[in-house]
Amino acid sequence: MSDFQEFLENSLQQKIKQLIPLTGGASADINRIVLANEDELIVRRTLSQEKSVMAIPKILEAKIQKVVKKNGAPVPAIIFEFSEGEEIGEGYVMEAIPGETIPRKILRDKKFASAREKLPFEIGKSLAKIHQTQLDDLKALDQVTFSDSLGKLFQVYLSFNQPQPVFDLAFKWLEAQKLTEYGDVLVHGDFRFGNFIISEENLESIIDWELAHIGNPMEDLGWLCVRSWRFGNVEKRVGGLGDIKDLIAGYESNSDIKIDESQLDIWQLYGSLRWGVICMMQTFAHLSGMVNSVEKAAIGRRVSETEFDLMNMIKHKNFL
């Protein structure tokens, strides 16, 4: 038995039948815990040697989930947190919410048909709840303004030393926009399909809080609308699933914030640019020799997809 399994058994005071590794966020080691009585839990942790520059510490992730849950938004309940030495790392155990996260299945499988109809509204409603989270307990989170984000993204882009004129145009376009301030809120930071657990009935849970920060609420809404997560259903702006009107209606049904679609457009354009730079980051991990991966090499040629999206938004004002 591994030290990690032994540690979990001692902490949970229960025998573990199986630990199943799951693929997850860029900076987390995630396992499904199957207990001797067949109950299931999820453990997310970071091993000390693989701390990411982008992700927040796992303990903070757990804290956010607790605060968000207390406020009534759908997130898995935290069972316990740990911060141990190198072998075990830092992380937390949470409840395993049954449901599907794979976007293509949610978008295509018959059994999700009735859930699909209400998801844009429900996702908007839950996001509004998240954005109302009291920030008093979350002071450890970074506060990030739009110009901070843009500046940081530009530095990352410059670091590859591979000019992409479309990105340069997009940076200049974004710098010239007038952003509406809605007051600081808790931003999930990676709010899109893949991080939603969906049952046949509804949205069950929002997971993967490792990019959370304090910022503008429109960031989450814009990111959700980025074309890269529509999985072929291009005309459906909300994750390939539904209309933006339903998302906005859901959000506004639960919030005092009134959404201006033109603000959402700006944040969606920013989202496409951000995804483009992340694709570059992935491919340069391969090109620099840090890892040798055909997937990472291939993703470099997906940068042109984000450039195509950016140019359609800039030239044709087409946000679909």
Place this chain on the structure above:
Amino acid sequence: MSVFDRPTSKELLEAVIDFIDAEIKSDSYPANKKFKFQIVLNVLNIVKREVETGKEVNEKLTKSGSKLLNEENFSIEKLSEKIRNKELDYENQSLIDFLYDLTEEKIKIDNPKYK
């Protein structure tokens, strides 16, 4: 004209693409490997399309790029620099049109189904 014999580089790539495609279509092929080989196929198809039309596209865009920059020698680096230092304004219609063309040509090579 080329000093190299047939099969041409494009024909060689096509042979490899057809082989992998047939191999992963068989039911006995494990699903996890199928996924990886699908990525390999995508990569090979990008290379094939670039071998096929890349030179011509490059020449065409270099020509229109020179016109945009009003300089004899065009380069992507120069263009980026001029946008960064605002020599070319982000609202300049000729710049936007050029970048749109550039993007359309790139997507035709990288992922022609992306529309």
